[in-house]
Amino acid sequence: MATSARTILITTLAEYQTRFWIPVAQRLRAAGHDVELLAFDDRSAEMSAAEGVPVTNMYREGLKAGPSPDDRGAFDARVAAYGLDGTNFLFSHERFTFGIRDTAALRRRFMIYANAMETVLDRLEGHGKQAELVQELGGFLSVIASFYAARRRNIRNWFIEPSFFRGRMYFTPDTLGAPDVMPSPADVVSPEVRAYLDDTLTQRAIVIPKKDQHHYSAAFKKVVNLRNARRLTEKLWDQFALGKHQEFGHNLRHARVHAAMALNATRLRKLYKPIPDAPFVYYPFHVPADMALTLRSPDYLDQVATVDFLLRTIPDSHVLVVKEHPAQIGAISADRLFELARRFDNFVLLPPQTNNYTVLNRADAVISVNSKSGAEALLLGKPVVVMGDAFYRSCPLVYAVDRLADVPARLREALSAGPFDPARGAPYFESAWRSSYPGELYISDPKLLDTFAASLRAAIAEPARVN
Numbered sequence: 001m002a003t004s005a006r007t008i009l010i011t012t013l014a015e016y017q018t019r020f021w022i023p024v025a026q027r028l029r030a031a032g033h034d035v036e037l038l039a040f041d042d043r044s045a046e047m048s049a050a051e052g053v054p055v056t057n058m059y060r061e062g063l064k065a066g067p068s069p070d071d072r073g074a075f076d077a078r079v080a081a082y083g084l085d086g087t088n089f090l091f092s093h094e095r096f097t098f099g100i101r102d103t104a105a106l107r108r109r110f111m112i113y114a115n116a117m118e119t120v121l122d123r124l125e126g127h128g129k130q131a132e133l134v135q136e137l138g139g140f141l142s143v144i145a146s147f148y149a150a151r152r153r154n155i156r157n158w159f160i161e162p163s164f165f166r167g168r169m170y171f172t173p174d175t176l177g178a179p180d181v182m183p184s185p186a187d188v189v190s191p192e193v194r195a196y197l198d199d200t201l202t203q204r205a206i207v208i209p210k211k212d213q214h215h216y217s218a219a220f221k222k223v224v225n226l227r228n229a230r231r232l233t234e235k236l237w238d239q240f241a242l243g244k245h246q247e248f249g250h251n252l253r254h255a256r257v258h259a260a261m262a263l264n265a266t267r268l269r270k271l272y273k274p275i276p277d278a279p280f281v282y283y284p285f286h287v288p289a290d291m292a293l294t295l296r297s298p299d300y301l302d303q304v305a306t307v308d309f310l311l312r313t314i315p316d317s318h319v320l321v322v323k324e325h326p327a328q329i330g331a332i333s334a335d336r337l338f339e340l341a342r343r344f345d346n347f348v349l350l351p352p353q354t355n356n357y358t359v360l361n362r363a364d365a366v367i368s369v370n371s372k373s374g375a376e377a378l379l380l381g382k383p384v385v386v387m388g389d390a391f392y393r394s395c396p397l398v399y400a401v402d403r404l405a406d407v408p409a410r411l412r413e414a415l416s417a418g419p420f421d422p423a424r425g426a427p428y429f430e431s432a433w434r435s436s437y438p439g440e441l442y443i444s445d446p447k448l449l450d451t452f453a454a455s456l457r458a459a460i461a462e463p464a465r466v467n
Contacts, residue, residue: 008028010036013143017136018043022047024452028453034129042059059113068111069109071111074111082114082149093294096288097139097289121155132156133157134456135160137291139295162441176295181394261328262330265329265330278318280319281364282365282377284323284359304332317415322348326353364383365415368386369387370386383420386400
């Protein structure tokens with residue numbers, strides 16, 4: 001079978017990802033594609049090489065290639081070449097996620113990965129090959145450096161993220177922004193989409209990608225989980241005894257954060273209240289460290305400050321109901337939430353296990369940055385004020401704002417308009433469905449691997465997805 005002149009480059013940041021990408025790469029190679037994994041931790045590079053999949057160890061390559069990662073002049077030149085107006089914003093995800101204060105360390109990390117990516121692209125260009133970059137959406141410097149190095153050469157970068165629909169994904173080209181779902185001009189809803197929407201409302205279940213299901217457990221269980229403890233021990237041994245590089249190498253901090261979450265979750269039990277009988281507006285907390293906030297909607301990164309503003313501006317007729325994200329129970333500071341409760345009697349914190357559809361169904365309106373809860377509210381015909389970069393922002397039924405100061409007026413509009421016939425939103429979900437592809441990230445079931453590989457091939461065959 002002839003091999004394509006185009007090389008598909010796939011970034012992989014950790015072992016669990018590599019165990020997925022190796023069989024995907026093998027399927028793509030069997031279909032005639034030239035594929036290379038870009039591994040950002042040592043074990044991933046070793047695993048790929050052992051399976052005969054072409055791989056570049058990006059950390060080791062970046063240390064030996066290009067200018068010194070500690071050369072500030074070279075760093076400034078590269079930032080300029082990438083068309084970036086500084087890097088503080090791009091570094092903010094790792095600062096927030098890993099608690100990194102040292103800017104020089106972040107510059108060094110960025111340069112190592114940019115050096116490696118430039119070397120890989122130079123090599124392919126020297127062999128007369130075109131490249132196409134495939135990455136899971138993320139805000140880590142491995143992803144960021146790879147994206148901007150590719151963009152400088154007009155190389156297409158496909159970002160993959162779970163869609164609103166179970167078992168489907170978005171492949172978004174050349175932007176860290178949310179998928180751009182254009183409303184369909186026709187009010188046609190396929191039987192497939194109609195059945196999915198009806199089934200979702202019947203089951204009243206939130207959409208959880210299979211790769212993330214292990215996060216949806218109590219904070220205490222994550223700390224005492226024997227599998228997590230064993231894996232932490234293995235990673236610490238690799239890191240400190242064997243000197244293996246890990247992209248997610250902040251293992252001790254990760255353990256401390258989860259211990260703090262368990263403590264927070266225990267304290268917050270005293271603050272939980274049931275769904276109120278009074279009219280209310282619902283704000284669902286987002287995953288605090290998710291790039292949907294850090295990079296897509298940074299104005300709302302401090303969610304407690306956002307809630308504070310909403311409590312000060314919400315109509316007197318309503319209280320504000322909030323709920324922690326079920327995958328990150330205890331991640332919001334208990335001290336700050338208790339302070340809100342001390343200052344505001346119109347503040348209600350629900351138990352995080354409360355069914356989201358039950359809350360949405362009782363709410364008079366929903367305020368969301370870019371949570372999937374906003375889309376779920378539309379399924380129920382509830383007015384939604386969307387503040388951030390969300391895939392459903394283009395839906396004509398939402399009340400979009402460009403800044404927090406505009407929320408009070410738009411919320412009053414939404415409350416005055418009241419609920420709408422959910423059938424009006426169905427054509428928009430049809431458009432969102434047609435913008436997605438079947439598949440799941442990091443699930444190694446052979447049939448799901450076949451589906452994912454087929455969807456990846458279909459997505460990158462198109463220069464852009466047009467609805």
